[in-house]
Amino acid sequence: MVKKSILVVMTSLYNGGAERSLVNLLNEFDTENYEIDLMVFVREGMFESQIPPKINFLNTPSEIQALYTPKLVKMHFKEKIVRLVGTGIAKIFSKTYSERGAKRWKWFYKNIVAENQKKYDVALAFLNDDVMYYIVDKVCADKKIAWVHNDYKKNELDKDIDLPYFRKLDYVATISDECVNILKEVFVEFPEKFICIPNITSSQVIKNRSEEFYPEEYRGKRNILLSIGRLGYQKGFDIAIEAATLLLKRGIDFKWYIIGDGEWEEKLNTLIKEKQLEQNLFLLGIKSNPYPYIKNCDVFVQTSRYEGKSVVIDEAKILAKPIVITNYPTVHDQIQNNEGMIVDITAEGISEGIIMMLEQKEIYNKFLSHIDYGNTQDIMKLYNIIEH
Incomplete structure (x- = not known):
């Protein structure tokens, strides 16, 4: 049987609940049936060492490194100007951090970042920020899924920003039933897109x-x-x-x-x-x-x-x-x-x-102490989405 190819994209593996959740997920992933590529925009962080060898850790493209990790790489002049000007202008015209990131991508970064040359069966963006924009705009995949890891209403997220990208996704995964309900309340246009895939814990x-x-x-x-x-x-x-x-x-x-x-x-x-x-x-x-x-x-x-x-x-x-x-x-x-x-x-x-x-x-x-709170079996929910 030919393995299905999956691209997972994450901003960083520095620290945090979403990062730890991704590491747990990758450690449980069935690599007998799936070939997993992992791209991380910012290649630093304590969780990098916990990525299992069975995962193909991609080299981050140079233009993404230049735009997202200026301290670690020698930037080309074009990327340096785009980063400085793009961040500054987006900040002027934005009320929230998420709006600034979206405008910076749409107005500037999108034109610098090259398209991913590999065709995938499934692309997963483990956050609903630049990595989501990346899989929508720059990745060719039969199925695309992004994650929302928080209460959408409380986290200063903006429907007007996410709506056009959510439309192009096959599913938007979140981590609890209540978070699913909140997303359905906000995005009444396509409630069927929202699914619950809990954080995986062993x-x-x-x-x-x-x-x-x-x-x-x-x-x-x-x-x-x-x-x-x-x-x-x-x-x-x-x-x-x-x-x-x-x-x-x-x-x-x-x-x-x-x-x-x-x-x-x-x-x-x-x-x-x-x-x-x-x-x-x-x-x-x-x-x-x-x-x-x-x-x-x-x-x-x-x-x-x-x-x-x-x-x-x-x-x-x-x-x-x-x-x-x-x-x-x-x-x-x-x-x-x-x-x-x-x-x-x-x-x-x-x-x-x-x-x-x-x-x-x-x-x-x-x-x-008498209850097993591990939920590695919940990864079957993701497999089901990938396969159907």
């Missing part, structure tokens, strides 16, 4: 990696809280800092660690100092293996303002950790029954939830 891989070491930061500490996510508005770590202040006022002895980086790092460090939390709340940066941190914390805390479906919450459930999570619109797709404590998106709600969970953590830990 419980055995996560459990094995969680045993690799014990975090030095945890030694001798009690009431260890952990959060993981990009340091930005979405993840609500400014609210976490306010919640930590309330915990101190209540006399709670705790250490709260946050794994991640992002544009709010300086802002959050300033807030930590202003609130005199230097001995209680710590920004750890990026960790190539966060699973020992999850396994050995007392409570996992998610303070997000919105999400699609959080990869790290699935991982915390696999490791049977008590979870305190904010009541964002799609949370009930992920937390049901006794799987965690859902609280208001406020410092008061989060701090009260943490106090209650610290008192009841053994109950939640015992409940979660």
Whole structure:
């Protein structure tokens, strides 16, 4: 039987839930029946080393490197001018980051990036940004699919930008049933295009990696809280800092660690100092293996303002950790029954939830430990879309 050829395109493998989800997907992909090419626009990031050898990691075309990774390559003069002028002009005429990226591609980058010369059976864009524009405009494939990894309404995404590209896709995949419903509400023109393919998580891989070491930061500490996510508005770590202040006022002895980086790092460090939390709340940066941190914390805390479906919450459930999570619109797709404590998106709600969970953590830990939250079988949903 001839293998079907699949092109997967991603912006980077630096850090984040979508990136981790892609790595998990590629590690589970059936390469006996599918030939997988992977193109990554920005060739750097800690997840590159986790791409399995069975995946054909393509060399990124030079013009894409020049446009998206100027620090790593010697740019030709034309690409340098296009990048500087394109980014500047698109920024002037755009209200949001997504609009700026779309206009930069449409007005400038589209004319520089060459068409992909290989014909594919299926092309997958694992985000709905430039990689989606690329597979629509520059790739010849019988079937094209793009992913939306977040609550479309909450993530400053623009229907007018995405509509013409979504029209040219065969499917738009997203990661939860609620995210599908939101997309159907926004894009009433073609509700049949939207499908749910959950983030793929392997419980055995996560459990094995969680045993690799014990975090030095945890030694001798009690009431260890952990959060993981990009340091930005979405993840609500400014609210976490306010919640930590309330915990101190209540006399709670705790250490709260946050794994991640992002544009709010300086802002959050300033807030930590202003609130005199230097001995209680710590920004750890990026960790190539966060699973020992999850396994050995007392409570996992998610303070997000919105999400699609959080990869790290699935991982915390696999490791049977008590979870305190904010009541964002799609949370009930992920937390049901006794799987965690859902609280208001406020410092008061989060701090009260943490106090209650610290008192009841053994109950939640015992409940979660009897359930296998791995879902590698969900890859069959993608195979079904590819084949039919």
